[in-house]
Amino acid sequence: MRIVIFGAGSLGSLLGALLDSAHDVVLVGRDPHVSTTRERGLRVTGVDSFEASPASTTDGTGLDADLAVVTVKSYDTAAAARDLATGDVGAVVSLQNGLGNEETLAAGLECPIVAGTTTHGAMLSEPGVVEWTGRGAVAVGNWRVDGASDHTPQVDATDDPASRVAAAFRAASIDAESDPDIRHRLWAKLAVNAAINPITALARIRNGRVFEGPTAAYAERAAAEVARVARADGVGLDADAVAAEARAVARRTADNRSSMLQDLAAGRRTEIDAISGVVAERADEHGFEAPVNGLLAALVRGWEAGAGVR
Numbered sequence: 001m002r003i004v005i006f007g008a009g010s011l012g013s014l015l016g017a018l019l020d021s022a023h024d025v026v027l028v029g030r031d032p033h034v035s036t037t038r039e040r041g042l043r044v045t046g047v048d049s050f051e052a053s054p055a056s057t058t059d060g061t062g063l064d065a066d067l068a069v070v071t072v073k074s075y076d077t078a079a080a081a082r083d084l085a086t087g088d089v090g091a092v093v094s095l096q097n098g099l100g101n102e103e104t105l106a107a108g109l110e111c112p113i114v115a116g117t118t119t120h121g122a123m124l125s126e127p128g129v130v131e132w133t134g135r136g137a138v139a140v141g142n143w144r145v146d147g148a149s150d151h152t153p154q155v156d157a158t159d160d161p162a163s164r165v166a167a168a169f170r171a172a173s174i175d176a177e178s179d180p181d182i183r184h185r186l187w188a189k190l191a192v193n194a195a196i197n198p199i200t201a202l203a204r205i206r207n208g209r210v211f212e213g214p215t216a217a218y219a220e221r222a223a224a225e226v227a228r229v230a231r232a233d234g235v236g237l238d239a240d241a242v243a244a245e246a247r248a249v250a251r252r253t254a255d256n257r258s259s260m261l262q263d264l265a266a267g268r269r270t271e272i273d274a275i276s277g278v279v280a281e282r283a284d285e286h287g288f289e290a291p292v293n294g295l296l297a298a299l300v301r302g303w304e305a306g307a308g309v310r
């Protein structure tokens with residue numbers, strides 16, 4: 001397959017390096033990472049150490065590919081869709097965090113949209129070098145324009161876009177499955193991010209501290225609010241189950257500085273709109289409030305405005 005990785009930062013570079021073992025990969029990213037990758041190749045360290053030599057470009061327009069893997073931050077999704085629409089892409093899969101990326105891609109592109117989520121961890125340590133911080137898996141599912149995941153029984157389960165994406169990842173030895181209820185997974189991951197990310201960022205604590213001490217009750221409530229909004233959106237999430245999952249992830253990643261804490265500490269824009277912001281807004285659309293998510297979104301957005309990053 002010819003695969004474009006749109007957004008060759010931390011996650012995109014890791015996936016690009018892995019996929020390059022079985023496919024013809026083009027990274028779309030920014031300099032100096034792209035120019036360094038062209039000159040010296042892409043080095044992966046951490047969980048495994050290896051070198052890859054995918055093609056790379058800073059120009060995301062006019063690209064032809066069987067598949068585009070979108071790994072930009074959620075606030076760059078609309079621009080990614082605009083660039084991809086100028087080329088010819090067979091299908092697009094988003095592996096981003098947060099809610100709303102698939103809707104944005106579907107609004108801007110004619111091709112099939114596949115939703116996805118991953119538990120891999122990656123960090124761009126310097127131009128041309130990505131640290132694989134945690135081995136995980138990929139789950140993908142077909143995205144319908146009306147927002148529902150695709151429960152339609154497939155005549156040939158290997159011949160739908162999500163199954164083809166999962167097979168392409170597996171061909172590169174990436175643990176990947178197609179899940180007909182991908183919306184459930186996206187909302188469950190959203191609950192984890194809504195509980196952990198803004199609190200770690202604002203309180204400047206590592207993940208392991210979120211469910212200890214004064215922040216614990218608010219993390220629980222943030223996750224429970226996500227479950228309520230998910231149910232109003234037709235996705236059956238249980239408040240206790242998602243809070244337990246968020247606690248388990250916080251324990252498993254106890255030493256991590258969450259992506260939002262890293263963004264805030266580095267003075268960068270965060271993904272707050274696609275995490276806490278979207279929960280508060282969708283609750284409002286359904287006629288109730290998600291006050292903890294609303295407050296966390298306002299505080300992080302307030303910091304972003306003060307720092308001049310939004």
Ligand SMILES: NC(=O)C1=CN([C@@H]2O[C@H](COP(=O)(O)OP(=O)(O)OC[C@H]3O[C@@H](n4cnc5c(N)ncnc54)[C@H](O)[C@@H]3O)[C@@H](O)[C@H]2O)C=CC1
Nearest residue numbers: 007008009010011028029030071072073076096097121122
């Ligand atoms: N890093 C990780 O371990 C994981 C990240 N995610 C999610 O994946 C997404 C990406 O995260 P990261 O890789 O950490 O972010 P990142 O900021 O390291 O990478 C995104 C890259 O996209 C590039 N980019 C954005 N728009 C572009 C454009 N128009 N043209 C060319 N390059 C463009 C940026 O320059 C940046 O290098 C986020 O939604 C994140 O929440 C999900 C699971 C794990």
Ligand SMILES: CC(C)(CO)C(=O)C(=O)O
Nearest residue numbers: 196253256257258259260
């Ligand atoms: C799961 C968690 C909270 C791990 O740090 C994460 O996804 C993030 O930091 O964005």
